[in-house]
Amino acid sequence: MIIHDVICPFCGCLCDDLELECEGGKIIKVQNGCALAESTFMTDTRLPAPIRRTESGWEEISYNEAIKETAEILQGADRPLLYGWSSTHGEAQSVGVHIAELIGAVIDNTSTVCHGPSILAIQEVGHPGCTLGQVKNRADVIIYWGCNPIEAHPRHMSRYTTYATGFFVPDAQRERTVIVVDTRRTDTAGIADEFVQIEHGGDYAVLSALRAIVRGKASVIPAKVAGVSKEQLIRIAEICKTAKFGAIFFGLGLTMSRGKYKNIRNAIELTDELNRHTKFVISPLRGHGNVYGSNEVFTWMTGYPFAVDFARGIAFYNPGETTAVDILRRGECDAALIVASDPGANFPRAAAAHLAKIPTVVIDPHVNATTALARIHIPCTAAGIDAAGTAYRMDGVPIRLKKVIDRGYPDDAEILKKIYDRLNGGKGP
């Protein structure tokens, strides 16, 4: 059987044009997808049943037992942390927020170590963005700043930018100018019309220099800024000013480097400056499939996009204090529920180490590094493979993930609802 228009849940592109061939309850072929999509659908190995760590090793337990013990762990905790949420659907995310509110937990999502700083900058100065469809159909200048879509979002260039035929850009490869700014000469840099190689940590200075040039103050710029020549900066500024429609996409090269959210603020303000000359937009290249959705769901339920602390009985948000890495680093939480993510692999060691010191429960389809740090791991469906649900693309467009096969696992939203029911004396959210 061939299933058309399947959505790949791996990265923030949420490509919606895949064709899957299924036979006997298994996916046997993936068409139109990138290498990441192919491995997502084809090599989907799962933890067979819930497991619990005992003094003598791991033992299999029933779902009921695992859910009961998880509820007891959360009920008994003074400062529980609920973390993850990016690789599942909005339905599970919303139950997570209900649990956090009920037990006074901190709930944080993976944008905390991804585009959290981008959100902080957007809260300061706004987000002049647009949907990817607008970029595809209109943009004649594309800037990839501190990101490497060939590796992280392999079809971004073919679906929306460099190689995508647009309504007003019929001959994309000739008509679109692609500028790449990075400290590394990546594969993406290799296909750019202009590659700007900046010294490590120089993003803020280069963005400031470009803002000055666009403002007509090129005379104040020195011969080199963070390793970039003044001539190249002036050339880039001119390409941008004369664009019909420009689009900046930025990645973790800006959010994780020195300056963090201030880099993004500067990039947004450059975009603002360019809008005095032409139309320019800026957007983050969001990573995990539905990480944007976790920001959306958290925001419409609590008012805040990540790092939400319910300890006071109301939603409180203070990144740097209520963010997962900081809470773990300080050894503050006394229980953790990790859903659809892997902080064991993706957090600095000192933060991950705290997970092994407290009762940690993982709800995730796959065995990952956090499994080793957990007391209980409960396997579930994978959103977009054997569970349907809502996910948000990197440009904020909600897309319905399809259930393409049934593997007999419970949906993580169902597991979370049962945990909520136990915490709430049998009354659902």
Next chain:
Amino acid sequence: MKCILNTGRTVPQGVSVEHKGADVYRTIASSCFLNPVDMMILGIEDGDRIRVTTPTGHIVLTARPAEGVARNEIFVAIGPYANHIISSETHGTGMPDFKSQRVDVEPTKEPLKSVGELMEAIGGLRYDHT
């Protein structure tokens, strides 16, 4: 040699990300890309081991040459190997210095650790399933 540790996603890392117990993931996540000139100065060849040290600790990685990596910078795919030595300080932003950790790089003959060993070093217990 003093360097800056840069981390990021790669296609091979993404392809194997749900198979962290597998040898292929260990090979990918423990590969450290250096500028070939820096490798020459360190006296190491493609595939040699290096010990990368920060105030947080040290990790053994496999050196790989990459022309695109700047001098005095090293690149490691995001994952438990890079995170073993990255500080958890977030400067009040929630975000650690995943792309700007200062490190010291030296050749070594020490063996690579597995992801399970790294997790057991911080109190975990591996569950073998790839």
